[in-house]
Amino acid sequence: MEGENIIEMLHITKEFPGIIANDDITLQLRKGEIHALLGENGAGKSTLMSVLFGLYQPEKGIIKKNGEEVKIHSPNDATALGIGMVHQHFKLIDVFTVLDNIVLGAETTKLGFLQKKEARKKVEELSQRYGMKVDLDAKVEDITVGMQQRVEILKMLYRDNEILIFDEPTAVLTPQEIDELMATMKEFAKEGKSILFISHKLNEIMAVADRVTVLRKGKLVGTVNTKDTDKQSLSNMMVGRPVQLEVHKEPAKPGEVVLDVEGFSVPAKGHHKKDAVRDVSFQVRSGEIVCIAGIDGNGQTEFIHGLTGLDKAAGKVKLCGRDISHASIRERGENMSHIPEDRHKHGLVLDFTLEQNLVLQRFRETEFQHGGFIDQKAVRQYAEKLIDQYDVRSGQGPVTVARSMSGGNQQKAIIAREVDRNKPLVVAVQPTRGLDVGAIEYIHAQLVKERDAGKAILLVSLELDEVMSLSDRILVMYEGEIVGELDPKETTVQELGLYMAGAKRMNGKEGESA
Amino acid sequence: MRRKTGTLLEREGTRTVAASLISILIGLVVGSILIVIVGLISPNLGPSSIGDGIRLVLFGIVSTGRNAAGVLTWGFNPQNIGNMLFRATPLILTGLSVAVAFKTGLFNIGAPGQYLMGTMATLAIALGIPANAMPKPLLWLLAFLGGILAGALWGCIPGIVKAFLNINEVLACIMTNWIAANIVTWFFDATKVFQNTVENTKTSYIYKTTYGKTLVDGVWTYVEGNGVSTAKLGLDKLFPGSQVNGGFLIAILFAVGVYILMTKTTLGYQLKACGANRHSARYAGINDKRNIILSMAIAGALSGAGAALYYLAGNTEFFWSTYQSLPAIGFNGIPVALLAANNPIAVVFTGIFMSMLNIVGQQLRNLTAYNEYITDVIISVIVYLSAFSLVIKMFLTRRSKKGKETEPTPVKAAVPAAEPTAETVTAEPEVEGEEGGDKA
Numbered sequence: 021m022e023g024e025n026i027i028e029m030l031h032i033t034k035e036f037p038g039i040i041a042n043d044d045i046t047l048q049l050r051k052g053e054i055h056a057l058l059g060e061n062g063a064g065k066s067t068l069m070s071v072l073f074g075l076y077q078p079e080k081g082i083i084k085k086n087g088e089e090v091k092i093h094s095p096n097d098a099t100a101l102g103i104g105m106v107h108q109h110f111k112l113i114d115v116f117t118v119l120d121n122i123v124l125g126a127e128t129t130k131l132g133f134l135q136k137k138e139a140r141k142k143v144e145e146l147s148q149r150y151g152m153k154v155d156l157d158a159k160v161e162d163i164t165v166g167m168q169q170r171v172e173i174l175k176m177l178y179r180d181n182e183i184l185i186f187d188e189p190t191a192v193l194t195p196q197e198i199d200e201l202m203a204t205m206k207e208f209a210k211e212g213k214s215i216l217f218i219s220h221k222l223n224e225i226m227a228v229a230d231r232v233t234v235l236r237k238g239k240l241v242g243t244v245n246t247k248d249t250d251k252q253s254l255s256n257m258m259v260g261r262p263v264q265l266e267v268h269k270e271p272a273k274p275g276e277v278v279l280d281v282e283g284f285s286v287p288a289k290g291h292h293k294k295d296a297v298r299d300v301s302f303q304v305r306s307g308e309i310v311c312i313a314g315i316d317g318n319g320q321t322e323f324i325h326g327l328t329g330l331d332k333a334a335g336k337v338k339l340c341g342r343d344i345s346h347a348s349i350r351e352r353g354e355n356m357s358h359i360p361e362d363r364h365k366h367g368l369v370l371d372f373t374l375e376q377n378l379v380l381q382r383f384r385e386t387e388f389q390h391g392g393f394i395d396q397k398a399v400r401q402y403a404e405k406l407i408d409q410y411d412v413r414s415g416q417g418p419v420t421v422a423r424s425m426s427g428g429n430q431q432k433a434i435i436a437r438e439v440d441r442n443k444p445l446v447v448a449v450q451p452t453r454g455l456d457v458g459a460i461e462y463i464h465a466q467l468v469k470e471r472d473a474g475k476a477i478l479l480v481s482l483e484l485d486e487v488m489s490l491s492d493r494i495l496v497m498y499e500g501e502i503v504g505e506l507d508p509k510e511t512t513v514q515e516l517g518l519y520m521a522g523a524k525r526m527n528g529k530e531g532e533s534a
Numbered sequence: 535m536r537r538k539t540g541t542l543l544e545r546e547g548t549r550t551v552a553a554s555l556i557s558i559l560i561g562l563v564v565g566s567i568l569i570v571i572v573g574l575i576s577p578n579l580g581p582s583s584i585g586d587g588i589r590l591v592l593f594g595i596v597s598t599g600r601n602a603a604g605v606l607t608w609g610f611n612p613q614n615i616g617n618m619l620f621r622a623t624p625l626i627l628t629g630l631s632v633a634v635a636f637k638t639g640l641f642n643i644g645a646p647g648q649y650l651m652g653t654m655a656t657l658a659i660a661l662g663i664p665a666n667a668m669p670k671p672l673l674w675l676l677a678f679l680g681g682i683l684a685g686a687l688w689g690c691i692p693g694i695v696k697a698f699l700n701i702n703e704v705l706a707c708i709m710t711n712w713i714a715a716n717i718v719t720w721f722f723d724a725t726k727v728f729q730n731t732v733e734n735t736k737t738s739y740i741y742k743t744t745y746g747k748t749l750v751d752g753v754w755t756y757v758e759g760n761g762v763s764t765a766k767l768g769l770d771k772l773f774p775g776s777q778v779n780g781g782f783l784i785a786i787l788f789a790v791g792v793y794i795l796m797t798k799t800t801l802g803y804q805l806k807a808c809g810a811n812r813h814s815a816r817y818a819g820i821n822d823k824r825n826i827i828l829s830m831a832i833a834g835a836l837s838g839a840g841a842a843l844y845y846l847a848g849n850t851e852f853f854w855s856t857y858q859s860l861p862a863i864g865f866n867g868i869p870v871a872l873l874a875a876n877n878p879i880a881v882v883f884t885g886i887f888m889s890m891l892n893i894v895g896q897q898l899r900n901l902t903a904y905n906e907y908i909t910d911v912i913i914s915v916i917v918y919l920s921a922f923s924l925v926i927k928m929f930l931t932r933r934s935k936k937g938k939e940t941e942p943t944p945v946k947a948a949v950p951a952a953e954p955t956a957e958t959v960t961a962e963p964e965v966e967g968e969e970g971g972d973k974a
Contacts, residue, residue: 330817350819358817366817371810380807380818389800396798 025087026051026214027072027103027183032081034067039415041067042078043238049183054205054215056229056246058222058258060456061428062413063235065218066108069185072216073105074098104176105185110168114161118154119143122175139178146177150204164317166197173204184208185216190224196315202228220258220456222251223485234258259458269468272492274305278444278476284335286319286326286500296322297333297500306444309467309477311491312502313484315520319500320480321361324449328358330366340444353381357438361449361480367434368422375403375418378437410436411462428459435463439470446470449480464490484513498522550875553926557873558887561916565591568908579903587904591912594894600901616769616776618886618893620847624649626785626885627840628867630792631689631833633876637796638829639809644692644707645837646864647714648685652838653852653861654718655684656845657740661728665746665760674762674846677743681842682835688714689834690827697823703830711864715857722854730851732756740852743845763848781843786882788839793878795832805829837864869913872920888913 027049034042042064049055059065070076072083074092082089085101092098098105112121119136122143128135140156147154152170160168169189176184186205190198205215205228219225225232226246234241234257241257255263286297297319304310312320326333329349337345340355360366368377379388379399388398403418412432414420422430435451448467452460467490471477481487487494487508494506496519503525506516518524566588573584586606590597595614598607628645635642660677667673692706722728722740730739746760767780796802807815808825816822840863844850870888874880891913895906919926 328817348819348821349816350821353819360817365811365813367814369807369811369814372807376803376807380814383800383803392799392801394798394800394803 024051025049026085028084028087029068029072030082030084032068032071032078032083034064034071034076034078040238042071043240044081045235045238045240047233047240047243049214049216050231051214052209052212053230054209054217054228056225056232057216057218057235058220058225058232058254059235060220060258060458061426062237063258064238065235066187068235069105069187069216069218072098073103073185099179099181102180102182103185104179104181104183106169106172106176106187106189108187108189110172112160112168112171115159117157117159118163118167118171119156121160121171122156122178126179143174143178146174150177150207152204166193166200169193169197169201182212183214183216185218187218188220189217190219190221198224222254222457225254226251236260255457258456263457264461267464267468267489269490270472272308272471274308274492275474276306277303278306278340279304279478280336280338281327282336282338284323284326284333284337286322286331286333288322295500297326300335300497300500300502302495302502302505304445304476304478306474306476307471308492309471309479309490310493310495311479311481311487312495312497313481313487313491313516313520314497316482318497318520320449320497322500323497324358324361324447324480328352328356328447353443355443356445356447357441357443359434359438359446359448359451361453363427363430363434368430370421370423372422373418374407374412374414374420374422374425374433375399377422377433378403378406378418380437381441406433406436406440410439412436428455431455431463432459435466439466444476446475446477447480448477450482451479452481452483452486460486484516487516488513496520498525549927549930550923552930553923554873554875554884554920556926557916557919557923560919561912562592564915565908565912568911569904572904572908576903583902583904586902587898587908590898590901591894591908594897595890597897597901606901612773613775614893614897616773616778618889619769619773619782620777620779621889621892622882622886623781623785624840624844624863625866625870625888626882627788627836627843628864629870629874629881629885630789630867630878631836631840632867632871633874633878633881634792634796634805634836635829635833636871636876637809638805638825639812640693640696640703640826640829640833642689642692642707642830642833643704643865643868644689644710644830644834645867646860646862647707647711648688648834648837649841649861649864650711650714650718650856651688651834652681652685652841653845654721655838656681656842657728657743657852658721658725660743660762660846661741661745661747661756663747664754665748665757670762674764677762677846678839678842681838681845683838685838685841686831686835689830689832689837693827693830696830697826711860715860719855719857727754729854732758736851738853738855740854742848742851744848761848762846764843764846777847777849779847781847784843785840785885788836789878789882792836796878801828837867840867866913866917869917869920872923873916875923891916 025048029045029047032042032045033040045064045068047057047068057065057068067076071078072092074094074097077093083092084090090101092101113124116124119140123136123139128138143156152174154167154170154174155163160171189201193201202224205217209215217225217229229246231243231245232249232254233243234254236258280303282301284297284300285295288294288296300323302310312323314320322331325331327337329347329352335345336343339352342355344352364370369380379402382388383394388395388402400418406412407417410432413429414425422433425433431451438446446467451467452463455463467477467479479491481490491508494508494511494516495502496504496506496516498520499522503522504519505526506519515524569587569591570584573579573581573587589606593608595618596608596611598609598611601607628649631645631648632642656677659680660673663673663676688710691710692703695701695706696703728740730736730741732745741756742761744761744763745756745758746762747754748757748760750757764779764781767783769778769780769782770776796806804815804820804825805828807818807820808822809829812822815825844863845852866888870881870884873884873887891909895909898904898908899906
């Protein structure tokens with residue numbers, strides 16, 4: 021679609037102390053196109069979009085809409101110009117209903133009374149037209165993440181926005197939901213809406229976008245048509261060097277059994293009668309990566325919480341020959357490191373500094389404390405070593421508050437901490453979620469390196485690519501049970517998908533040998 | 535010059551101090567305005583009284599009375615300053631109590647209850663054990679430790695309830711406060727023996743700890759001078775005529791101790807980790823339940839220590855029929871901690887400041903026709919604003935940003951506890967209204 025430019029951001033420069041987040045960036049969005057904005061974490065994508073959405077004011081540069089210069093001082097200005105944004109972390113009120121959330125801020129009223137009926141009609145029409153199913157009367161806290169995102173999208177449509185910004189919309193979705201979203205986005209574009217799509221997932225960009233603008237370290241690398249490029253060259257543009265998209269690893273050489281789980285069950289939270297995890301048994305040996313695959317919400321989280329001691333569980337767990345079925349989290353931690361699923365809730369104390377976070381478990385070790393007093397110097401040295409070794413980037417080094425770091429570097433810090441604890445078992449739950457290609461490459465390489473060093477690695481992942489390329493054995497979890505054990509070299513994504521969807525299951529728990 | 539203020543304002547610590555100073559300043563200004571208004575409406579106060587009143591509010595601590603001509607005189611007033619330090623002692627400790635809890639993510643509004651339980655234990659030990667049963671310093675120490683222990687145990691209760699049942703500590707603290715008030719009243723009512731019957735003018739007071747339980751002609755009686763009181767440690771020489779004693783130095787030691795505990799030790803690290811993010815602390819194998827209880831116990835112990843030091847002074851009497859009111863010293867720990875931004879060392883200074891206002895009130899009553907309640911208004915304005923020092927700080931952050939377009943410091947975290955922040959937000963329009971009202 022060769023349309024005229026609906027939005028032009030010309031020579032935008034935005035500085036923060038010590039860093040130029042956007043350096044002379046020009047981005048032109050055509051009417052009716054899907055325009056992807058690609059870049060690593062910290063490349064300036066979100067800053068640029070925040071400028072467009074009125075959250076930041078640029079030092080230099082202008083924004084034009086339909087060829088006329090406009091000033092966007094606040095999100096209200098942006099809304100008035102028909103610009104809507106779905107943020108990476110949804111801005112919804114949990115205890116309000118879906119409908120209330122959609123109309124919030126744009127309520128139709130008569131004499132100060134809400135006219136919910138009209139609003140409901142409009143929302144229902146919209147949701148039918150685009151096939152976006154939502155339960156208007158459900159509370160946001162009770163609906164799935166995928167549905168929450170549909171609510172956010174409906175919010176933009178309800179306001180008749182014609183320029184839609186999606187900030188990493190697929191990071192939280194299941195493969196099926198991603199497909200649906202892609203289809204919806206194409207539908208919008210067909211109707212003449214213009215879409216800005218922030219992502220670092222190359223597959224998705226290649227699938228939906230018409231053009232891609234690539235940013236690197238605050239600078240514009242270029243804008244290309246997706247049909248004239250491919251994944252490899254895009255990722256090279258983004259990272260600035262050739263990137264390995266495939267994981268290279270030698271065949272696994274499994275050794276001793278490190279983790280032995282037998283008849284493991286975890287009760288469900290809330291009022292569900294069924295256990296979230298039911299009678300799971302498997303082993304992980306040293307020198308192999310075993311991956312638990314499955315669609316989100318099939319008991320993986322509960323299983324890991326049970327295994328690591330965060331929640332109560334029934335069944336037998338042996339770690340390095342020791343029965344840890346009833347051990348405390350700390351006792352389990354003696355032989356297990358854990359890269360948690362939720363890096364903000366569990367992985368980091370966000371208000372602590374980076375160095376304090378890097379010794380979250382180790383502060384008790386004699387290396388870091390003497391008679392109950394923390395050896396600040398040793399902590400600082402250790403932090404500097406890890407920061408250097410794992411290339412954790414932050415504003416002020418060891419004393420940076422974790423909250424102010426980018427997501428990718430927060431994750432790198434957690435990985436540095438957990439890998440460096442050097443425990444026989446590494447439990448990694450979605451270690452690359454929300455990260456860019458460069459960081460993913462790095463984390464995958466680390467996990468393979470750990471495997472080759474004789475660690476047992478238990479990986480939980482929702483990303484099929486990751487499951488297929490990284491693991492030596494795949495266990496598929498469906499509704500809290502292990503329904504299949506597959507060899508990634510012999511299986512296909514399609515077959516894996518059938519197991520994940522519950523359409524196929526293996527008889528007998530122990531399938532193939534490792 | 536401008537640039538210098540800019541960089542100075544960008545520093546977190548500077549902003550914190552500035553925010554507290556602004557709160558104090560506004561409090562004093564409001565107090566002065568009040569003096570003017572009261573002066574204008576009451577017939578027996580003229581322009582000169584208004585001038586005296588304002589000067590006393592601002593500098594009352596260095597007033598030395600009036601000379602023969604009836605003019606206010608100024609200078610070093612050892613008695614006032616000594617009394618200020620004496621009254622600061624328990625405030626510093628309850629301030630520390632609140633600050634420690636804040637640092638670990640808990641809002642200890644239970645300081646009054648812990649203070650009362652500390653009082654009861656201290657007095658029961660100091661007055662209950664016969665004066666010649668052991669050396670006096672040992673008896674003193676026992677009573678002091680008893681107060682600490684009682685405060686700690688009382689502080690544990692909200693901690694336990696929070697850790698195991700996830701009940702908000704504020705609710706539990708408020709309830710335990712009143713339970714303490716009633717237990718203490720009941721205890722002194724039922725035991726009777728501790729009630730001061732010697733000084734007949736006084737009813738419902740407990741013996742000062744200078745009275746010792748002594749066997750006279752086969753009957754246990756309380757003899758003045760036979761009991762214990764905190765050593766003066768030379769402070770009485772420095773501030774002659776005042777009530778100050780070594781307790782003040784002990785309070786400073788406690789502040790330093792708390793500072794070291796929170797910043798240098800593994801225990802402090804764990805406590806802070808639990809406070810900042812209970813989930814990640816748990817994930818890291820830190821026993822979150824134990825730490826919540828421990829944090830409240832430490833907070834309670836500090837309040838208890840405050841009570842012990844106050845009543846072991848030897849010149850203070852406890853009004854035992856306390857079931858209808860809670861000690862203000864306990865509640866005033868909250869503004870002391872807030873003004874100090876929960877920094878244990880700063881608590882020493884804000885504690886002294888709060889007790890200075892108290893002395894100023896006395897001066898106002900003694901030297902002018904104003905009554906001391908004006909300083910209560912000042913204190914309450916400052917209390918009110920101290921909850922706001924966060925808002926003021928945010929305002930300062932924004933100001934300095936406007937000048938230099940600073941990166942929006944990622945919302946400098948849920949500050950100490952959720953409660954004061956929430957209070958701050960809801961209370962904002964009210965205070966604006968109040969200020970406006972005063973100016974009108």
